[in-house]
Amino acid sequence: MQATQRETAVSIPLTPTRSDLYWRRIFNKYDRDNDGRISYVELKNIIESREYDHDLPDNVVEKIMALADRDNSGYLEFAEFVEMMHNPALKAVFGHFVARYVHSIIPHRGPVDTTGRWSGFQPVSSSDGDGTYEEEYSCWPPAISMIIISLVEIVLFCYDEAQGKTGATGPIAKLFLYNPRKRHEAWRFLTYMLVHVNVVHLLVNLLVQLFLGVPLEMVHKWWRVVLVYLAGVAAGSLATSLADPKVYLAGASGGVYALITAHIATIIMNWAEMEFAIIQLLVFVLLAGVDVGTAVYDRYWKQTQQNIGYVAHLGGAVAGLLVGIGVLRNLEKRKWEKRLWWAAVILYFSLMIAGILANIFWESRFL
Template identity: 85%
Template sequence: MPSGQREGTVSIPLTPTRSDLYWRRIFNKYDKDNDGRISYVELKGIIESREYDHDLPDNVVDKIMSLADRDNSGYLDFAEFVEMMHNPDLKAVFGHFVARYIHSIIPHRGPVDTTVQSHSKSIFTYTDGTYEEEYSCWPPAICMILISIIEIVLFCYDASHGKTDATGPIAQIFIYNPHKRQEAWRFLTYMLVHVGVVHLLVNLLVQLFLGVPLEMVHRWWRVMLVYLAGVAAGSLATSLTDPKVYLAGASGGVYALVAAHIATIIMNWAEMEFAIIQLLVFLLLATVDIGTAVYDRYWRHLQQNIGYVAHLAGAVAGLLVGIGVLRNLEKRKWEKRLWWAAVVLYFSLMLIGVLANIFWKTHFQ
């Protein structure tokens, strides 16, 4: 076998060329500890560098490392690095994620296929199904479970005093009371108060069913931000549209979780295996709920103690905050613009709601 060539790999010339110097410059840039090798951590650092538009999922980094690390040392030496950049099984994927740096020297010649091909068979794809691969049971998804437990305990405490209609001692402290708006905690804590067992059970089932899957991908703190954003938006919107209405229940947060699923479908459309089906399901649920509310109020003229404004505001907040804080597995330019629009719009609406509650005193008299 000729010197400088290994079986099943590309030829590496012994005499340095302009191309070798080019790759050496890249190699040295990301060999952070200057040991002449690129580790798994350093490889991931290349891909997740702020110089690039995209992030590469961990499972794809693992596959790239296993294919490029010919001697199974756990590191890439310079020869393996150059082979990786020229390897037909890796060049499309890896080149896709370092495109900005490479194309600053080598002009872009068109879009890169997102599926790596070898011997007419697909090795792996990092689009459809990538989102599903992000589901993880560790750390455990306990945020929605803990909130649900707190809601059950507080409801049982009031029930022990013979009050299940949001008039018990806990409810009196936590319920949103339009006459006690100066007690600012009520704009959030009303989510812990429920009117009857059915009201409690419905909210518990929906928030667990929708919240736990979100936590498994996006982690608890992101889901908590979405949930609380929906709760706060629900009470602020209700205070402005129905200034004399009391508010109880976690429906604002629940509808935020519904809309958060729509947000993550929008931001991870290419990475989801059944994105269109999931989107249609959530849109159908929202349409049925809104349609039922409009029909009951304007055609049947029913007077119901249901805070539909809180539902709608919670959903809007969940969509906007979901776009802002939930994980986006592959960032695109239009998604960055959408992110900024969602963040600015959410904070603008919340600021209007807060200022109106503080200064628009005649509205609440």
């Protein structure tokens, strides 16, 4: 009698809805032996699959099965599976992880026929992506690496200001900024990012790197973002030393531009998973283009007396794009993305090795 009541409570409508067919497709994907039931082992395979990335604790499978397997059969039938995905009690156990995983492997796209198969591939909403990328944002571990770098920049700037030295003339600035006459002091190719000319210069870099760096960390983790940032800083100074050898460098613009184009890289690699991807791409391209264009115009057409290292901006941008493609997370790998990954990695290392060798052996360039 109890079994009959339960069956009535969760029975499937005679006419399948779009939601039913969607869950049926997912259910069939993990019903490996096609017996109409998902066993404990099959459920464990869902959680431990490569795409799921081990986000759940080891004991979560037991908890899910205990709550979802209402008849204690040791299997999840389709009705139980659908109920599991909509059961509020289960959210306390594993939050949004299952739903997030489902969206990452089977985007909401295209019309469905009565067998549960996609009969086409066209968007069902006005969004460019299905929002899977946005669901990856996490506050744990906390995104603090860009905050720490920003605090170091503030402390060093305040120290020089306290010494009464402005315009990157303080003891810290003299030790850390990129000085083309002291290229043999190799640390300067990186440490110039910690030096700023004035308060406005510092604030602009801080705002951009925090607003761009922290969201990247929340999805891609701190070490990937730091790699992108430092790659941009190094590429900016190497490019400047070769293309504009008389320019001093101070500021984090190389790293900031790397973060801008890293966002472009992650949009490219996760296009199908992102909401409003085309709008985000246009915003970042426009932001970078206007800033670099303004610097070039001021220097060569207006001939203002300033030495903005726009080559560092360009170098950082190229590095951020290439390293971003190489190290940032790609939520769903496709064949063309694997080829793009290899091309980006090879091109980045080729350019960096060429830049380092040129700085060492092309001495006439710096006379």
